[in-house]
Amino acid sequence: MWSIIGSGRAIKVRAFLNLCFARSRTVLSIMALLLIAGLYTRSDIAIEASPDIQVPMLQVLVINPGISPDDAERLLVKPIELELRTIEGVDELNAAAKESLASFMVKFDATVDIDKALSDVRAAIDRAREKLPRTIEEPVINEISADRMPTVVIGLASEALDERELFLIAQDLRLELEMISDVLSARLVGAREEMVEVAIDREKLENFNITPRELINAININNQLIPAGELDRGDGRFGMKVPGLIETYQDVINLPIKSTPQGVVVLSDIAEITRRFKDRDGFSSINGVPAISIEVKKRGGSNQLEVAAEVNEIVQSYRARYPASLTMLPILDATPRTEQMVNELQGNIVTAIALVMIIVVAALGFRSGLLVGAGIPVSLLMGVIWIYLLGYSFNFMVMFGMLLALGMLIDGSIVITEYADRRMAEGVSSKTAYIDAAQRMFMPVLASTATTLAAFLPMMLWPGTVGDFMAYLPTTVFAVLTSSLLYALVFAPVIGAKFGRSSFSPEDVKHFHQLENDDPTKLSGVTGFYARILRGVTKVPLLVATLSVVVIFAVFAAYGKYNKGVEFFTDAETVYGMASVRARGNLSAYEVRDIVAEVESAILNTEGVSIVYTSTFQPGKGAGRNESPDKVATLIIELTDHNERELNSADTFEQIRFNTRNIPGVFIEADIVEQGPPVGKPIKIELSADSRELLIEQTARLRELLETNVEGLRDIDDSRPLPTIEWQVDVDRQIAAQLGANVTDVGTVVQLLTTGVEIGEYRPSDAEREVEIRARFTEAERQLNQLEHLRIYTPNGTVPLSSAATIVPRPGTGTIERFNGRQVMFVNADVQAGTVADNKTQEIMALVERTDWPSDLTITFRGANEEQNEAKEFLQVAMGLAMFLMAILLITQFNSFYQAGLIMTAVVMSTAGVLAGLLITGGVFSTILTGVGVVALAGIVVNNNIVLIDTFNVLRRTNPELTIQECIVRTGAQRLRPVFLTTATTILGLLPIATNWSIDVVNRTLEHGGMVASYWVPLASAIVWGLAFATILTLIVTPSMLLLPHSIKVTSRRMFARIKSLRAGES
Structure with a gap:
């Protein structure tokens, strides 16, 4: 793209611009189409509070009932770990061995495809299966993803309804909510699972001489799916069916267990059978009232506000069906907060637009100000189109990216419009003025935008979850600034040629003429005052350079001694x-x-x-x-x-x-x-x-x-x-064998005393899933003091547990x-x-x-410290990469190491400004937000220097009769207004948030320390302080430094001439 610097390419640029002006209606139609598309996209894009982050993490659960944590580590965890660690792309592998369970959390690099990771983990588990005990259940693999967090949680609570009534209502509501097209799932939380309890009477079991093993086998044999096949006799084909599954509660009661001369013993003869909830291991409540909750999760890409509205509509209809004693309460519903945050940020954006428009119109006039200001909605709406095409949601990161870019996106339009105004004041037509402005400022605008984007580009490559979270910000800035470049170089000149400012007052004409052709120090007002200051400081460039180094060094030294510390992420207001x-x-x-x-x-x-x-x-x-x-x-x-x-x-x-x-x-x-x-x-x-x-x-x-x-x-x-403390039953295997028993028999009897033995399952007609059948002793017999009275069931009758086992207390292992x-x-x-x-x-x-x-x-x-160090390391690399990219761009444009280096000094100045702001306000350096602000500033602050030095180079070429100092003073005077405007618009757009104020002119609210403002204070204040500090120094230091090489050269010549004359006098 840099080949357009040549004069031949410049002609092509002018030819392209002439084509745009000749087909102005086409250009305006394209802009109108983009505006309509942007408005439609904004209404259709998914709205969320936070970015939709994909976390490449899988959870593996391996259940082995009754296994101890020590055995789970040895027999389950270690073999599976060996296989999981061979998977490519595994970043972290966490494992836990618990009672009856081994769990694994496998975290992958952010670049790993989650479907491939899922396939690799399944393959690794399959390879490990041959090394695992045969008693394990089928391993469960779950994907852990941040985008599957509940959209809204509905809590159901009632002091009047019993648990089953509340459960049935919740179950019915859940099914209704799952019918919403954009709802991914609705899950019951706090509801106990159902079971069929077979409460065995030990005396009856002994009277009928039935062992627990016989009981379990009898139930399993009578609860099987039997494929009986098909019969084909030539005259028809018939399917055969032998019903073998338990289907009703009556089937459970009448299950045959044993045949005796007196008749068949069924399950109800030896046990009391009830359908009930499982034993409690916890409680759920809302404001102290027992509750069941429904976690509703939306589908990816759907609109959070619309999903929540549909959920609440269904909840309201259900609430009307039931008595007032039933509370249906939306809890953890971020929707009102999301809506509030979206409206507040949008209101802040409109406020920033209003502030920017006021200052632009005041500085450039009504028509020129409107022309520049029109670039804001056009660029923002074009940016929304890019965000939509990338598959992003409209969240607070995207909105703040727009707010951040708002002050920068009109920089190019300001530069071109201001130059066109000066050309029209000289008497040229508006069409010629805007063609000249677009051609003359094409490279400075392109270079300044490119250097800004170069600072944000590395942040788009931020790895890990933090990077995924923060990537929305630079991506949004990238989309908006790229759109603003199209507006500044194409749309604005075409609009300006047709509707731009056509007449100027004599004072304006005189002002522009003096800026272009006369001594600007004779001007009145701020421009003349600044030109006179510039004439004075450029006489002592070495002193100015030395003082600026001292000031910057003093800021860094003071911050090093008096800083308030570093934090990973700033705490903001929340509910x-x-x-x-x-x-x-x-x-x-x-x-x-x-x-x-x-x-x-x-x-x-x-x-x-x-x-x-x-x-x-x-x-x-x-x-x-x-x-x-x-x-x-x-x-x-x-x-x-x-x-x-x-x-x-x-x-x-x-x-x-x-x-x-x-x-x-x-x-x-x-x-x-x-x-x-x-x-x-x-x-x-x-x-x-x-x-x-x-x-x-x-x-x-x-x-x-x-x-x-x-x-x-x-x-x-x-x-x-x-x-x-846990009770351990040590079985003497030899004695048990002599008695006709084994370890399994002992374990089964102990299980009957505790949680019971799962002996089968069936699916009732009124249930969504299978209900397990669990056998255990009656509640009166399930006491710790009954442990020593247990009896083992053998073919020769029952014998005391103590005859084959020893019961001893041992310290528990834990997880x-x-x-x-x-x-x-x-x-x-x-x-x-x-x-x-x-x-x-x-x-x-x-x-x-x-x-x-x-x-x-x-x-x-670990934790915040680890994440903070990783973020710090990346931001340092990102800063270095951004500086390198900007340096390459600047060297390519100016073909000068000195001028490129001089432009880059603004980065050091802006960093010093950020630290000075923290010292003055007593703020803490946020690794994420302040760090991002420092990197972003690197691309923002160089823009003024680019346009300043480019103007200086053009003046040197076109006005050889001027001295270097005169060129510098004239450059500063000509660029003061655009430099002031570009800086002021960026600062004014962020100043309310930087001071922790939220000003929303749309909703007519003004608040201090709200959710939006308090979150973004570190980033906004970093940019405000850094840009203000760097701009002040830029307006003084950069012109002085432009003169420094010439001053050193002149001083050196004088010194050598003086030395030469002294030597000649001595001889």
């Missing part, structure tokens, strides 16, 4: 938060419910809390990976709208922590939901070793170090197993976690309000370095 409850001991589900009810009540009594959605579970069964195993409940908290409460979300959760601090027997953690990509607690330390005993010991030691040596931490926990092939445990911590997590992480790192640890123990800092 959602999470609380977790931890409690120790072998608590039953009912004991946990009673404990958590007190916590729930305390949270509901906190001002600003609207909804509390609680899920409880037994210790060790609900904790996620690397979480404390004593977690017994999760509470999702929704606050009232931030305009309806006095405290912001962070302070509200501080109040929740205060209100729950004195509840006995529990540990409560509560905080707002994470902003940006999820990373968990800000401080997460991983310990890995081959010895489990060593790992437990050193995890406890590290936790104690944090508790006793590091201030400012809260909610410290670790993932060591709970100190539990065994592994990461990339080694056992791991974690220590996690949060920080107190006002404390920067990164500062505490650095303090803990130093503490760990000073402490002696065993040689085979590895300590790694």
Whole structure:
């Protein structure tokens, strides 16, 4: 594209422009078509709150009933790990061995196709099957993807209805919701599964001399699908059927178990058979009332707002059918917040457009200002078309990308329109003026846009989940700025030639003439004042350069000493938060419910809390990976709208922590939901070793170090197993064999005392899925003290369990976690309000370095610190790549290393401006948002220098009679207005958000610290401070630096001449 620099190519550019002007109606029709397409696309594009991120992660579950965690690690985890680690593209492999279960979380590189990953994992599991116990169930492989998070959750609660009635209503509503075309699934949560309980009477079992093995075999034999084939006799073909499956409840009751001389013993003769819910392992409630929830998930690419509206319409119709005692409450419904965020951001965009239009019209006049301002909606709507074609949704990242680009997208139009105005003031026609302007400014506009895009291009290559999350921003800027380039170089000149400014006042003509042909220092007003300042500073360019270096160095030094620290992602205002409850001991589900009810009540009594959605579970069964195993409940908290409460979300959760601090027997953690990509607690330390005993010991030691040596931490926990007791039945195989029994017989009897033995399943006509048939002793006999009274069923009768087995208490193993092939445990911590997590992480790192640890123990800092370091490394690479791309573009355009380097100094100045802004405001450097702002600034701030130096070069060529200083002063005076306008429009567009204000002229709202503004403060303020600082220095330093080589050359000549004359005098 750079070949157009030549004069021959310039003629072709002019010929193309002449063609556009000759076919102006065609050009305007194309623009109108793009506007209509943009409006249609905007109405049709999917709307979401957050970007639709695809996470290449798979979960594998391998169930082996009754297997211990130690055996699960040895027999299940290790063989499967070996196969999974051979798969290409695996980034992380997490495994956990639990009671009866082995689970794996396989995370792939972001570039891996999820379908191929799924196929590879299935193949790896199949290869491992031959090494696994035959007792395992069919492995389950699930795709974990962020885009499958619920769109809306409907909670059903009632104190008047019993559990079965509530369950049937929820089931019916779920089926109705799944009929919505854009709903992917609707899943019941908090509803217990059904079962058919066969409560065996031990006395009757012994009286009929039936062993548990005979009972199970009899049920299995009478519950089979029997393919009887077909009969073909030539006169017809007939299918044969032998019904063998249990189909009704009556079939279960009348199942034959044993034949005796007195008759056939059926199942109901020896057991009480009831259809009931499974035993509780947890409770679900909404605001303290027992509840069942329906998680509704939309299909990919569908409109979140439309799906939620259809769901709510169905819920409203159902609510009318049932009594008022039934509550159907939309919870975790982000739709109102999404709609509010979309409207607020759109309102802020309109506000920014209004501010930009005001300043442009004030500076360029009504017609020229409208011509420039028209580029905003045209470019934004064209950008929406690109976003739609890329398959993106219209989310807050896309909208802020538009807001960020809004101030930059009219830069090219300003430069061309301002130049055309000067040409028309000289007396040329509007058509000629705009052709001249488009041709003359073609390369500067193209180069400035290209350098801006060069800064955003590396960010589009950001790897990982964070990169996928942030990629929407640079992609949007890329789409909008590319569209603005088309408007500035084609549409604006054509429109300007037809409708542009046609007359100028004598003052304007005189002003433009003096700028072009006379001494600009004689001008009045701001331009003349600036020209006079420029004439003074260009006399001492070396002093100006030295002072600018000192100022920049002082800013960097001051920031290095007085900075407030670094954070991964800034906490913003929100209405959602999470609380977790931890409690120790072998608590039953009912004991946990009673404990958590007190916590729930305390949270509901906190001002600003609207909804509390609680899920409880037994210790060790609900904790996620690397979480404390004593977690017994999760509470999702929704606050009232931030305009309806006095405290912001962070302070509200501080109040929740205060209100729950004195509840006995529990540990409560509560905080707002994470902003940006999820990373968990800000401080997460991983310990890995081959010895489990060593790992437990050193995890406890590290936790104690944090508790006793590091201030400012809260909610410290670790993932060591709970100190539990389990009863172990050791079978003497030889004695058991002599008695006619084996380990299986003993295990079956013990199972009948506990959760029971699954002896089959059937599908009732009123159920969606098969219901399992589970046999166990009656509730009165299922007591721990009955364990020693159990009897083994043998062919010779029953014998006491104690005659073949010993019952001993043993400490429980708990969950065994592994990461990339080694056992791991974690220590996690949060920080107190006002404390920067990164500062505490650095303090803990130093503490760990000073402490002696065993040689085979590895300590790694994970979580936010790991993500922050990865983001920092990428942004440094992105900054370097952006600088390289911009340098290549600038060297190609100007064919000068010095001028390209001089333009690039603006990047250093802008970075100094960002740091100065953080020092003045006391802000914290956000690795993601401030870092992106610094990289984005690199492409923004060079634009003014490009146009400034290009104008200087043209003036030097066309006005050889002028001195270099005169050319520089005239260049500065000519470019002051466009430089001021391009800078002011960018700053004004972002200034409200940079100061944490949301100004929405559409909805007539003005608020401080809202959800939109507080989220984007670090990025917006970085650009505002960096651009303002760099522009001020650019207007003084760049002109001085242009003169510096000439000044050094003249000074050197004078020095050599003086030395030469001195030597001549001495001789």
